[in-house]
Amino acid sequence: xxxxxxxxxxxxxxxxxxxxxxxxxxxxxxxxxxxxxxxxxxxxxxxxxxxxxxxxxxxxxxxxxxxxxxxxxxxxxxxxxxxxxx
Numbered sequence: 001x002x003x004x005x006x007x008x009x010x011x012x013x014x015x016x017x018x019x020x021x022x023x024x025x026x027x028x029x030x031x032x033x034x035x036x037x038x039x040x041x042x043x044x045x046x047x048x049x050x051x052x053x054x055x056x057x058x059x060x061x062x063x064x065x066x067x068x069x070x071x072x073x074x075x076x077x078x079x080x081x082x083x084x085x086x
Contacts, residue, residue: 004048004050004057004059005023005024005027005048006047006048007023007045007046007047007048007064007067008021008022008023008029008045008046008048008061009021009022009023009043009044009045009046009071010022010036010040010041010042010043010044010046011028011042012042013033013041013042017032017033017034018030018031018032018033019031019032019033019036019040021046035059035061036061037061037062037063039063040061040063043068043071043072044063044068045063045064045067045068045071046061046062046063046064047061047062047063047064047067048060048061048062049061049062
């Protein structure tokens with residue numbers, strides 16, 4: 001991955017202990033589930049916090065409650081709109 005995004009969404013959690021993070025229309029990033037917060041599930045929006053050292057950059061994933069709430073509201077409204085159309 002060329003550069004780390006600031007925010008990702010958990011697309012799915014696979015049975016093999018990996019989660020697939022989505023950060024663009026066609027961009028995904030597989031990471032070990034153990035890197036994620038315990039409360040994180042599919043659809044959770046995560047903010048990436050970077051800590052740069054001399055030889056490495058560490059990342060920490062933190063649930064972004066405000067963005068997650070906004071995302072879920074947008075999805076709910078879209079579903080309601082589609083239901084009214086049918």
